[in-house]
Amino acid sequence: MDRRNFLGTAFFGATGLAFSSVWSQQSSPNLGTPTPAAPGFRRMKLGAMEVVAINDGVVRRPLGQEFVTNAPLEQVKALLASQGLPTDYVDVPYTPFLVVSGNRRFLFDTGFADNGPPTTGRLRANMEAAGFKLEDVTDVVISHYHGDHINGLRAKDGSLVYPRAKVHVPAPEHAFWMDEARMEAAPPAAKGAFQNARRVFGSLSAEQLVRFEPGAEIAPGITASAAFGHTPGMCIFNVRSGGQSFNYVADVTNIPSLFARSPDWAVVFDMDPNMARVTRRRVFDSMVKERALTGGFHFPFPAFGTMETADGGYQFRPVA
Template identity: 35%
Template sequence: MQLLQKLSPLAAALAFTFSAPAMAAAPLAGTNAPGFFRIMLGDFEVTAISDGTVDLPMNKLLQQPAAKTDQELARAYLGNPVETSVTGYLVNTGAKLVLIDAGAGNLFGPTLGKLLANLKASGYQPEQVDEVLITHMHPDHVGGLAANGQAAFPNATIRADKHDTDFWLSQANMDQAPADSKGFFQGAMTSLAPYVANQHLQPFNGASEITPGIRAVASYGHTPGHISYMVESKGKKLVVMGDLIHAGAVQFDHPEVTIGFDTDPKTAAQARKQVFTAAAKDSELIGAAHLPFPGLGHLRSTGKAYQWVPANYTQLR
């Protein structure tokens, strides 16, 4: 009898539970927060801005046996294809607002093309951008420059290495290119056309000071005029390295591994080694467009390999 008395409240609760109407689960939200992340570099404000992600079949693109790539990706809890970030970096020097790379625009489908929306979410407007610096003229770095034939950054000067502008904006080169490569030329031409028309495209040649606090560093190979940008304020340095790396799970341990997108694989591998070595030696912060967003961190040299140390989360005060 005592046991029944003890059980009766539990039984009543269970009876109520099973007789109460079922509560529907909340629907899946399906979105993340706006894609921007902000740090201070000396007196400069740097905002990483997400353009979205794209799935890349790394076991087909990386120039090593597919089984080895699969094994190295699995060790990092990744499979194929790898969801790969595309990121631009907005630098407010106090005197200028400078964007490094413009994302894919509408050239790569619905998972990319979010840079403009995220730039606005970060507190800036595209009309405020003074200069857009291009690491190289592949579509996922220049596609966001234009929409419907109009300049997305109407007041900006576009800067890119002359080796890249001469190569990708050449009709003769496009005519001679294989059919599966012509889209790269078409994307560059369409994206740059409004700036060519209003004379806002200003190429430079190799290592150059672009604006006080930002200089170009030649890192040719991925494309004929692939450039990294060194951003420096009060002795703090950030090197925005474009496409020197695509797959951190493989290329930090094996920087010699190239990718099918490289125009000159041997030179691209040498450039990666050179920039990685300097960044590790000088403790430079790195901004890498295709590492997981925000793609900011440091490198530690470990013999012939490198260890990636992601930047600590920070809340500006």
């Protein structure tokens, strides 16, 4: 993939919307308020490790024609209705995962901290309810640079939320968003995404910021894999211990009831929809074959489960 050519139609069209308005969108009064997860954490043993899903909140957004870019709204609503889900809005949860391995605590993606909508920013309280403090996090692992995954690294005042943590980032993703020429070439509506990456990562020291390549082992039992398409350098992660496996798939699918069930559909936030589609099928085919525990950032809480085939696509089955 030529990342210098990645700023194509999808980026200019969808990404402007994605970064300029999505996190400020609140539900219309007639849509109600989404119910927060209670409790907001779920623990799973994985060999000698533990994986903890920790919810940062949920946003309810009206379902419009723009959300699925390559399918009629009536078809999108019909798929939701067939699963007994509302058709006038979608609830988008945000769930980072904490992996406990020996004396290290790896947080995969960060949510919003105090930078997001009022129904987000619950990660700290839910982490403390699960028995962890912010200072316990030794490593933050970033899947990609969309704001809901990185903004929680810093509070609104600029301070680091996880002061002891090294921050691990995909090298190709970092190179894309930190490229000055690419930022200058971006349309005005998209420049904010580049500027936000600089706000979050720009002042980190060389010791704090650790770049990794897809395929690298970040730590014993934790391996990154390329999952390009949603963004130019997004990675997913496999965690193994004691013969057991957990896969964190980040934003390979945004809402499973839509984009896993119809994996060829494109969410407005996919920067290269065609590449994202290929990645989605490849990753979920692998998850089905492995029958491994799988978690996603936007999966319905508790965000743990397995993937199965269903009607030409895939079905997420949450753990009981």
